Amino acid sequence: MVNEKLFQMSIGKIYPMYIQKIERKNHTKSELDQVITWLTGYNAQQLEEQIDNEKTLQQFFNEAPQMNQNASKITGVICGVKVQEIEDPLMQKIRYMDKLVDEVAKGKKMENILRK
Numbered sequence: 001m002v003n004e005k006l007f008q009m010s011i012g013k014i015y016p017m018y019i020q021k022i023e024r025k026n027h028t029k030s031e032l033d034q035v036i037t038w039l040t041g042y043n044a045q046q047l048e049e050q051i052d053n054e055k056t057l058q059q060f061f062n063e064a065p066q067m068n069q070n071a072s073k074i075t076g077v078i079c080g081v082k083v084q085e086i087e088d089p090l091m092q093k094i095r096y097m098d099k100l101v102d103e104v105a106k107g108k109k110m111e112n113i114l115r116k
Helices: 002-007 011-024 029-040 044-052 057-062 089-105
Strands: none
Touching: 002 057, 002 089, 011 029, 011 044, 011 057, 011 089, 029 044, 029 089, 057 089
16 A cells, blocks of 8 residues: 555655755755654654654654644645645644645745744
8 A cells, every 4th residue: 555655664764855855945954854843743853863763654753742733734735635634644744744844945934834
């Protein structure tokens, strides 16, 4: 199943792709870390440990200290699907993260990205 394959992908493999994506648009790793820590509740050190330990996306989100209560305010389309309509909770969290990365890359204001 496609979802299962994605769930078993390593955050350590995906994170460098996120960095490349935002750096191509003149944004920084610190901006990326800010949105990921906002979403998941990890601090910078915990995030680094998850990446270094090659945790799967499933482990990454299962071990997240606390998903941000405003995550449900993340809306829009990723891969042709509205993130707010994704039924699988893990897939929705992954797509929330993808959406935040896209918003950083597009230069959206951080206060808007963090749903303040």
